[in-house]
Amino acid sequence: MARSDSRSITIHTIDLMAIASSAVLLVLLSILLLGGAWCAGHQCWFDTRPQVRQFSWQNQVIRAQDEAFILEFDRPMNHESVEENLKITLPEQPAVEAPLPGKVSWSGRRLAYTLDFPAPYGNQYRLELEGAKEQFQGQDQTGQTLRPFIADFQTPDRVLVYIGVTGKERGRLVLYNLTQQTQDILTPETLVVTEFEPYSDGRRILFTAVERSQTKGILEQQLYRVTTGYRPAGEALNSKTIAGQVELLLDNVDYQLLKFDLSADGELVVMQRVKRDDPTDVGLWLLPEGEDPIALRNPPGGVFEIAPDNQLIASAQGEGIALLSLEPGADPLDFLGQFGMILGFSPDGRQAALVDFNREDPDRLYVRSLYLVNNQGKSEKIFDVEGSILGCQFTPTGQEIYCLLSRRLSETDYTEQPYLAFIDRITKDVTPLTKLPSGQEVRWHLAPDGLIAVFDQVETDLEFEGETVLKTDSSAAIVGSKLWVLFPSTQPETDPVLEELPLAGIRPQWLP
Incomplete structure (x- = not known):
């Protein structure tokens, strides 16, 4: 009997594994190639x-x-x-x-x-x-x-900070959120705040204050800072900070503190101090962040401001503006004898706004001139005004300037009418925006986005018997003050919008 020659096919386990792996890879490859197209709305099974x-x-x-x-x-x-x-x-x-x-x-x-x-x-x-x-x-x-x-x-809420003048707010830093319509008192009732400057991140405020219980007034002020409770730029929306934490930075044991300025980046503080037992020892001091104060040993001067690049200080000295080094004992970098007042720097720090009092021209005795001086020393006149230039601020782009000006009302007296004006740097056109109360000191501040300004309208009383630390520059006691916001319009056919706030305060500033 013949034997049949048959062959059997045997599939080993390893072969099964290879076939299965190939199938899986084929499926995955198909998903990679086609998965991006298998979408329902914005949801895809495998998104490529x-x-x-x-x-x-x-x-x-x-x-x-x-x-x-x-x-x-x-x-x-x-x-x-x-x-x-x-x-x-x-x-x-x-x-x-x-x-x-x-x-x-x-x-x-x-x-x-x-x-x-x-x-x-x-x-x-x-x-x-x-x-x-x-x-x-x-x-x-x-x-x-x-x-x-x-x-x-x-963007941050529109937030105002001011010094209260009535009730429990008097002499205290008050934070008012214009967007949310909320209000917080930042400083304790034991302190009377005299001046302040917010840090650029909006998180803290540098301020001078005196103890409410002392009787010597502003000569006893010390340097503090307080937290605002607001997030700095770049911080996540869900982060939390605590408001009202006060820290003493510099006391007045050996030196009286007269004035201060905070650098644009918040890293430097420059102060004018006078030694208690030697009134001839007066000058500028540097207070770097986290360090002890350093005497700059510059000649005494008046109003001063730190340049945005932290490389120099512009200070009124004598009948001019001195550009001072931040190196202790260094000679002045330059002296601008034509000008008598520094108003501020452009946002990029390349130009400064300076006032020429026209002292050399008897025919222009009551005329003030605004100049822009660049970092190369070149000056450009922007406008003249028969009256005063009380303050100027650049817009965030640096292409326009808002100024607080005043105009003489008559040839026979010194009464002046203050008003806020918009200046186009290119055309040099001056556009008056609104008149302000005459015969009173006005503090104003332009919002960081350049779209709104705030100013105060103080009420004084020469016979006020209460706390008298809060005074005007003419030493009149401040007993009340209204706060106004102005929404400027640079178009001649559109009037600016002026609105009174339900607040009583002085020296208002916007948080950055």
């Missing part, structure tokens, strides 16, 4: 679409100095499709179109968006990008559509 890797302002609080944001993608993108589909909106004001106009530039996968002007304060913003497409180098066709991206950011 391009996406935003980083948005530098996501969930951040941005301030006036924040000029640009960065969008970074995980792969090269078609620039035109990104720019056409990029939207910034105000979720609470959907009717407002393009609230933050700006310019776009690219560097590889990174898009930079630079604002035309600082983002207005008191707003919530939303950035949305949908419909943009990838495009690799050397390819004419665009690829997959970007995974939709939505992120929020905000």
